[in-house]
Each structure stands twice: as C-alpha cells, then as structure tokens.
Amino acid sequence: xxxxxxxxxxxxxxxxxxxxxxxxxxxxxxxxxxxxxxxxxxxxxxxxxxxxxxxxxxxxxxxxxxxxxxxxxxxxxxxxxxxxxxxxxxxxxxxxxxxxxxxxxxxxxxxxxxxxxxxxxxxxxxxxxxxxxxxxxxxxxxxxxxxxxxxxxxxxxxxxxxxxxxxxx
Amino acid sequence: xxxxxxxxxxxxxxxxxxxxxxxxxxxxxxxxxxxxxxxxxxxxxxxxxxxxxxxxxxxxxxxxxxxxxxxxxxxxxxxxxxxxxxxxxxxxxxxxxxxxxxxxxxxxxxxxxxxxxxxxxxxxxxxxxxxxxxxxxxxxxxxxxxxxxxxxxxxxxxxxxxxxxxxxxxxxxxxxxxxxxxxxxxxxxxxxxxxxxxxxxxxxxxxxxxxxxxxxxxxxxxxxxxxxxxxxxxxxxxxxxxxxxxxxxxxxxxxxxxxxxxxxxxxxxxxxxxxxxxxxxxxxxxxxxxxxxxxxxxxxxxxxxxxxxxxxxxxxxxxxxxxxxxxxxxxxxxxxxxxxxxxxxxxxxxxxxxxxxxxxxxxxxxxxxxxxxxxxxxxxxxxxx
Amino acid sequence: xxxxxxxxxxxxxxxxxxxxxxxxxxxxxxxxxxxxxxxxxxxxxxxxxxxxxxxxxxxxxxxxxxxxxxxxxxxxxxxxxxxxxxxxxxxxxxxxxxxxxxxxxxxxxxxxxxxxxxxxxxxxxxxxxxxxxxxxxxxxxxxxxxxxxxxxxxxxxxxxxxxxxxxxxxxxxxxxxxxxxxxxxxxxxxxxxxxxxxxxxxxxxxxxxxxxxxxxxxxxxxxxxxxxxxxxxxxxxxxxxxxxxxxxxxxxxxxxxxxxxxxxxxxxxxxxxxxxxxxxxxxxxxxxxxxxxxxxxxxxxxxxxxxxxxxxxxxxxxxxxxxxxxxxxxxxxxxxxxxxxxxxxxxxxxxxxxxxxxxxxxxxxxxxxxxxxxxxxxxxxxxxxxxxxx
Ligand code: SF4
Ligand code: SF4
Numbered sequence: 001x002x003x004x005x006x007x008x009x010x011x012x013x014x015x016x017x018x019x020x021x022x023x024x025x026x027x028x029x030x031x032x033x034x035x036x037x038x039x040x041x042x043x044x045x046x047x048x049x050x051x052x053x054x055x056x057x058x059x060x061x062x063x064x065x066x067x068x069x070x071x072x073x074x075x076x077x078x079x080x081x082x083x084x085x086x087x088x089x090x091x092x093x094x095x096x097x098x099x100x101x102x103x104x105x106x107x108x109x110x111x112x113x114x115x116x117x118x119x120x121x122x123x124x125x126x127x128x129x130x131x132x133x134x135x136x137x138x139x140x141x142x143x144x145x146x147x148x149x150x151x152x153x154x155x156x157x158x159x160x161x162x163x164x165x166x167x168x169x
Numbered sequence: 170x171x172x173x174x175x176x177x178x179x180x181x182x183x184x185x186x187x188x189x190x191x192x193x194x195x196x197x198x199x200x201x202x203x204x205x206x207x208x209x210x211x212x213x214x215x216x217x218x219x220x221x222x223x224x225x226x227x228x229x230x231x232x233x234x235x236x237x238x239x240x241x242x243x244x245x246x247x248x249x250x251x252x253x254x255x256x257x258x259x260x261x262x263x264x265x266x267x268x269x270x271x272x273x274x275x276x277x278x279x280x281x282x283x284x285x286x287x288x289x290x291x292x293x294x295x296x297x298x299x300x301x302x303x304x305x306x307x308x309x310x311x312x313x314x315x316x317x318x319x320x321x322x323x324x325x326x327x328x329x330x331x332x333x334x335x336x337x338x339x340x341x342x343x344x345x346x347x348x349x350x351x352x353x354x355x356x357x358x359x360x361x362x363x364x365x366x367x368x369x370x371x372x373x374x375x376x377x378x379x380x381x382x383x384x385x386x387x388x389x390x391x392x393x394x395x396x397x398x399x400x401x402x403x404x405x406x407x408x409x410x411x412x413x414x415x416x417x418x419x420x421x422x423x424x425x426x427x428x429x430x431x432x433x434x435x436x437x438x439x440x441x442x443x444x445x446x447x448x449x450x451x452x453x454x455x456x457x458x459x460x461x462x463x464x465x466x467x468x469x470x471x472x473x474x475x476x477x478x479x480x481x482x483x484x485x486x487x488x489x490x491x492x493x494x495x496x497x498x499x500x501x502x503x504x505x506x507x508x509x510x511x512x513x514x515x516x517x518x519x520x521x522x523x524x525x526x527x528x529x530x531x532x533x534x535x536x537x538x539x540x541x542x543x544x545x546x547x548x549x550x551x552x553x554x
Numbered sequence: 555x556x557x558x559x560x561x562x563x564x565x566x567x568x569x570x571x572x573x574x575x576x577x578x579x580x581x582x583x584x585x586x587x588x589x590x591x592x593x594x595x596x597x598x599x600x601x602x603x604x605x606x607x608x609x610x611x612x613x614x615x616x617x618x619x620x621x622x623x624x625x626x627x628x629x630x631x632x633x634x635x636x637x638x639x640x641x642x643x644x645x646x647x648x649x650x651x652x653x654x655x656x657x658x659x660x661x662x663x664x665x666x667x668x669x670x671x672x673x674x675x676x677x678x679x680x681x682x683x684x685x686x687x688x689x690x691x692x693x694x695x696x697x698x699x700x701x702x703x704x705x706x707x708x709x710x711x712x713x714x715x716x717x718x719x720x721x722x723x724x725x726x727x728x729x730x731x732x733x734x735x736x737x738x739x740x741x742x743x744x745x746x747x748x749x750x751x752x753x754x755x756x757x758x759x760x761x762x763x764x765x766x767x768x769x770x771x772x773x774x775x776x777x778x779x780x781x782x783x784x785x786x787x788x789x790x791x792x793x794x795x796x797x798x799x800x801x802x803x804x805x806x807x808x809x810x811x812x813x814x815x816x817x818x819x820x821x822x823x824x825x826x827x828x829x830x831x832x833x834x835x836x837x838x839x840x841x842x843x844x845x846x847x848x849x850x851x852x853x854x855x856x857x858x859x860x861x862x863x864x865x866x867x868x869x870x871x872x873x874x875x876x877x878x879x880x881x882x883x884x885x886x887x888x889x890x891x892x893x894x895x896x897x898x899x900x901x902x903x904x905x906x907x908x909x910x911x912x913x914x915x916x917x918x919x920x921x922x923x924x925x926x927x928x929x930x931x932x933x934x935x936x937x938x939x940x941x942x943x944x
Contacts, residue, residue, distance in 0.1 A: 461769065
C-alpha cells in the first residue's frame, strides 16, 4: 500500500518539476499555427548526417577526384561516380589532374556509417548535418553532384570546415 | 397522447443541448487528460493546435470522422454496427437525470439513482457485442473480460449507492445533494467513497483496471477492429462514462454543488460542481499516470473478495447507524475501521511477495556494501603501505 | 502453477503450427495468434498461443520475420565494414556488439590495443548497457501497463544517447570502434560531460526504480510469475540477467575477464526465485554496477594517448585461423566465431546471440500462465529481434 502511495507522490513531484523544465521540446517549430518559429533539432558537432561533397573555394572546383576509394569501401554500395580530365589543370589553376564528372549517392540506401569520409584521401566528402530529407518520391533521395556539392558547401559554411588533412597535427 | 407537442419539443431541445454539452465536455476531457498526463511525465503534451494545444481534440475529432471506417469482412455486420450505438446510448441516457445544479437537469426522477445504475449496465452489452461481432480473437477476449469485469464491479457500485440512499433516505439525486448541506457524506462514509471510486474506475476501465482493452496485451480488446467514426463513438462513450463516474462521486460523496456555508445559485452552482468534478478527473488521470495494470484474475479476486464484501459492509453499517440513530461520527469510525481492514487485506495479500522482494534487495545491497568495504580497505592499505 | 510448467515434457516442435499439440490433454478452446504485429512482442516476434479461456495451454514461437542474413552478409564485407553490420544485430546495445566483434578480429591478428582506447571502449560499453537496461525498464513498465516509468527512463536514455552522438556522430548505429582501437579520440568535452552525466543517470534510474519496482500492483503482476530454477536455466542455455535471476552467479565479465574487466571491482547481482520480478530487478541493479564500473574506469584511464593501434587505418587481413570470442552483453553472453582464410573478408562468421538462446525457454516459461502474463514474461526476457533473427 505504502509504495503505491509513494509512487503517487513521485509522479506528482515529477509534474511539479516538469512544469518548471519539461524534458521534451517542440519540434519542428515552436509557437502555434499563426506564429511559427522553426526549431530544428540541435545536433552535436560530430553528427553524421547524409554524406556530401566539399567544394574547394581556393580553386573553385570540388575536392573530389573521383578516385573511387569511398565507393569501394561503402558497405552498401550506394555510390557511383565518373571522372574526367580536369580542365582547370590544363589552365594551370589546379593541381588535380582528374576531377569528378558525375557523382550519385542513393541516400535511401546510405546507412550513414561514415566509412566513406574515413577513407577518402582528398578531403572530398563529409558527413553533413542534414538529416531531414524525406521525399514523397520513390528514389527521390538519389542525389547527384550539384545537390551533393550544395549540401557540402552549406555544411562547410555552417561549421567552418577545415580539411581533415590540414587540421593541426 | 401522453405528452403535449410543446413538452416533446422541449424534451428534444434539452436532449440536443445535453448532447452538445457532453461532446464539449469530452473534448475538454481528452485535452485535459493528455495535457495532465504529459505534465506528470514531464512532457509538454499537445501544443501545436491552438493556444496550449486547446484545439487538439477538435483536430482529432475531424480526423476521426473523415477517416475510413473499416468493417472486417468476416464480422457480424449488424452487431458490429450496433454495438457502438448501444454503448453510446447507455452513456448518454444516464445524463438525463444527473443534475448539474438544482435546476440544471433535463428530467429529475424520483428514482434517479436507480435509473442511472440500471442504464449504465446496458453499456456492457455493447462491449460484449462489439468484441464478439468483430470476429477477432483479441476482441472476443476483450469482450469477455469486459463482461466479467463490469458485471462484478456493478455490485459494489450498487451496494454503495444503496448505502448512500439510506443515508439520504432518498433515491432522488437532488434530494441526496440537499441532504449533504451540513456535511458531505464522505465524512460519514469514507469507506463507501473508496469502494465507489475504485469500483467506478473499474467500471469505466481506467488504469489500473484498463484490463478489457489493455493495449499491451489484447491491443484494444473490443475496439480492436473499429476505426473512424465507430471507434470515436466508443471513445466518446468512454469519456462520458468517466465524467459520469466523477460526477456521481461528487454528487454522492462531496455534496454536489453545495458550497460549505454559502447557498450558491444558478451558474455559480454549476461551475462549482464542474470544478469538483474536474478535480476528481484529475485524480483519475493522476492514478493513470502512476499505476501499472492488474491482471484479470487479480481484478476478479479483488472484486469478489474485497470490494463486494466491503460494499455490503457499508450497507450494514449504514443500516445499524440509521436504525439505532447513533451520532454521525460513529458511522465515520465504523467506516474508517473498514478502510483499515482493506489496507490490511491488501497488505496481507502482498506480504509474501513483498518480503521475498525485500530479501532479494537486502541480499544485493549487502553484497554491494561488502564490495565497497573491501574497496575502501584496499585503498586504505595502498595509502598506508 | 509454475511447477506444472516445469514438468511439461516438451514434445519436439516440428515446423508449422499444425503439428504442435496441446500437451495437457484438456480441451483447447482457441488459438490466439500473437504478433508479429503486436505492440508488446518487442519487434516482430510471433507466438501462436493455445488458450483455454485466459490460460495458455501451449505455445509455438515463430521467428524469422526480421531475418536479414547478417551472418552471410558478413562474408561479403571487408573486416572494417562488418562493424556496421554488428551495429544492427542487437540494435539496443550497439557498442557492446561492436566491441565483441573487434575483439575477435584483434585476437585473430594478435593486435595490441592502446590502453586509452580500451578504457574508452569499456566506458562506452557500460554506458550502453545502462541505456539498454533503461529501455528494458521502460518497456517492462509498458508491458505491465504503467506509462510513466517509460518516460522517466527514456529521459535518462536520451541523455546517454546525446553523449554517444557527441562521441561517435550517431545515436545508435555508431560504427565507432575500429579493429585496433577507436575511429578517433573522444571530443575534448567528453570527460566533463560524462562527469556531469553520471549523477543525472543515477537520478533518473532512482526515480523510475522508486516509482515502479516495489509498487504493489507491479509486484502482483511480476512476482512469482513463471519462476525458472537454476537447473532449468542452465539446461536451456539462458545467460545474462535471465540466468542470474535464478541464482546462478555467472557473468562473462567475471568468469572469463576480457578487455579490462579484471581491473574493476563490481558485483554480479543474483536473484532468489528466478521469476519475472527478479529478472527485472537484476537489470535495475546492474545499472548501478555499471555506473560504478564507469566511475572506476574514469579514475584509472590515462588522460592522453593514442586510441588507434600502430596498424592504423589499413585494410586488415588477419592470418588464416579461427577464433571464438565471447562477451557479456546487456542481454547475456554473446559469442562470435570467426574463421579467416587470410583474405580481407571473413570466411565464416557465426554469432551466438543471447536473445535467441534466452528466447528458447519461452515455451517452458509460458505454459500454464495467463495471456496477460505472456507479454510480461516475454518482456522480462528482454529480447531484441534484430539479434534473434539476425
Ligand atoms: S569522395 Fe574522396 S574517395 Fe570518394 S571518389 Fe571522391 S576523392 Fe575519391
Ligand atoms: S556513409 Fe556509409 S553507406 Fe553512406 S555513402 Fe558513406 S560509406 Fe556508403
């Protein structure tokens, strides 16, 4: 009997605490129908969202040389890419001999494991913080190079991304 | 012609008003329950539709009504269709004679209490039919559970109601409330209140007695095949019944709309009455937020071994008190003695498991302490040596 | 009731529901199909119950709805890719799963793991054990019909997962342990956050413990439900809390200390009766033990150091050979049998999943109980279908 009554007071106490600081939060927006304020879920810095390709601003081209290392190491084989000769290299602007021509990731298949980022030798791929990309279309999350670069560029801007090989060693 | 056209029109109008008022009450109850439960669990509860999520029930209602109403092909169509109506009917009909204040009642009956109890039993039939008609084994199990549970808890409710009627010397709800102008009956019959409240919880299937639709076991019991508007009828009836039990608790034991010392009139009385009822509802939600669910055999054992004998005891005690004309506090004492006995009975029932459990806990704790001591010793030795 | 259940001589279960007969010889009224879509079969487990009224006369478990062929998949993946598959076996205790796999490969290669990495692994594994047990307490409450403990427990679990996210970048599928160490060092604010987290977890744990464990109704629902004797538990190969509840003090961390577990003082709580309540309460107590292990590990851990062995990030090709490695998962003893033929992919990989072996006792436990008990008993076994079906 006693424990049941104790339990009643525990829930009561919890509600008192809950009124002060509830543990849940409103998602994806606070306010009501009239005043809507976007409130996306905060993520940790290391959060692994969908993979994206980075953009070398100094040169004005993607980092990716389409070397296929990530593609071979992806456990779900969800990526594919083709390469071409780098026109900028011919002009002498870039040191990359080859550059990515097309790149496709099927994000529906990607398991967000981060292996691709780990194995890329050219700092070309990052796990962005993007994780809300549902579409109503089957295979709607098959993204190609422009989308990936855009995602990556957004991520670079948001997090002041430094290429891993250039990070302080 | 038994009644005139004017009377008929008047009755229809008041029934219409009652229907709408009860619907609004149900909306408020669903909101209250979700919000209160959320707060008990440190959640926010509904927030998005309207200020503080107040429009959430409306949104739910719209969604339920436009949802597809699926009828399983193997079900008994007529029964499947009729069952929600029966449940609904009994839920609504009892409100004809439950007064919200002296004059806020559709038709006050001299045998009001009798009528309420008689009509509330019909709902069981609907649940059993729903379970059987949906041709689903969970439904059948749920329907049978509902029959067993509701029929057995009907008895304590009736007996306690009888004892209250004996105290008030009337079955008329208004009269019962009027009799409590000096003191509410909870003061003389606390045992009655406890038995009535527990049996009432079981009667409307609230936690810890939500056995006949136990989501985690039989997945909604009789309602498992229902969807859309039909399901919402059950939903409506369930909340109206909850509200009715809370209202009856207030009417029978907490003096209805009587404010101690002051004669309330008109709207004030209704508001005061509603305030009390919502407090009782909050307690029901609070209980839901705290307790697990009983098992059906434990529930039945509790009904027949504890609740039924106790309810008879309340009748006997009230009879003795009335017959010998003892002072009111004597009944209070008797009643409290009964309450202590309940506590003791539950304690006895749980004594075996509880001691076993305590033993386990003690053993584990002892070993933990041993380990801690050993660790402390080792730390001491390394510091010294 | 329970004795009768034990005396049932279980006839061999042939495939298909049709062959299984009621064993008691009583008239059978109804065949109740529970699952795979049922709120409390913990995933997609299906039981076919023969019920006589509300009494369970016989039961046939059906598994395989979540079969993904993980073991076969492992043969086609390189060693470092297999880690992602292990994340998805017991998807509640990911770190523990990764740990046992990387240990298997390391043993095969005779690889030395930096001490700091090993300490971090232990800390993360124990945190994961707490998170897993918190989920168990939550679902146990839900199975018994109590809503609030689940919310309390999820709060604690959420905090742990936020820390996991900060460490590994994912809340559940971490892919953080590497053969020979860790993917990268923990973030700088890891230790302060962990220190802050410990009392919070303890608080959450205590709150739900106080609310649920000794509640009279909860006791009535769980105590003396389907007790399993020590002999039966051993015969059926139960491990983990399900075995310890029956009073057998067996924990791989103590019986065959692996990793760094011989450096910590901790208890192996055991139960008295082996009933549902004991199985429940042991897990609550194990959480406290895990907390104490984490505290000790935090004290002993070197503050600096490498977290990846000298092997570094390279394709691993273990020498040909075979190895069996076991570990104590939150659900029991997990074993990994790994055969290598010297290539970069495992030749054969077999997992002994604790949930699967624990589930084998379900028939013994369920016969002669109530329908309402079946969910509680199943809940007390704490199965994860991802691991049962693999
Ligand atoms: S992302 Fe990196 S590893 Fe993948 S193709 Fe491009 S450069 Fe190669
Ligand atoms: S995150 Fe993993 S699954 Fe996704 S693309 Fe990269 S390697 Fe493939």
